[in-house]
Amino acid sequence: MHIKKDFEVRNICGENIVVAHGLDNINFTKVITLNESAADVWNALVGKEFSIDDMVTVITDMYEVDEDTARQDCAKLAESWIEAGLAEK
Numbered sequence: 001m002h003i004k005k006d007f008e009v010r011n012i013c014g015e016n017i018v019v020a021h022g023l024d025n026i027n028f029t030k031v032i033t034l035n036e037s038a039a040d041v042w043n044a045l046v047g048k049e050f051s052i053d054d055m056v057t058v059i060t061d062m063y064e065v066d067e068d069t070a071r072q073d074c075a076k077l078a079e080s081w082i083e084a085g086l087a088e089k
Helices: 036-045 052-062 067-083
Strands: 007-012 015-020
Touching (some): 007 036, 036 052, 052 067
């Protein structure tokens, strides 16, 4: 999977906000924010093809979390990005 090219994360007033570029991606009814760990995964993988395993590696390298918990969280995160239209398989 990969993060779509027209999105980036910006830190605005201490919040990690997903910003869309191009009129096709703008939806003024919803603001997408990422917590610190989700933003870390995004920043490590943006511009790359990646798998859940790659996401797990980022999380387990940066945080003290067991692999099973990281895998469950990363699977949910990936699904939420796909559902929101931020990433695609």
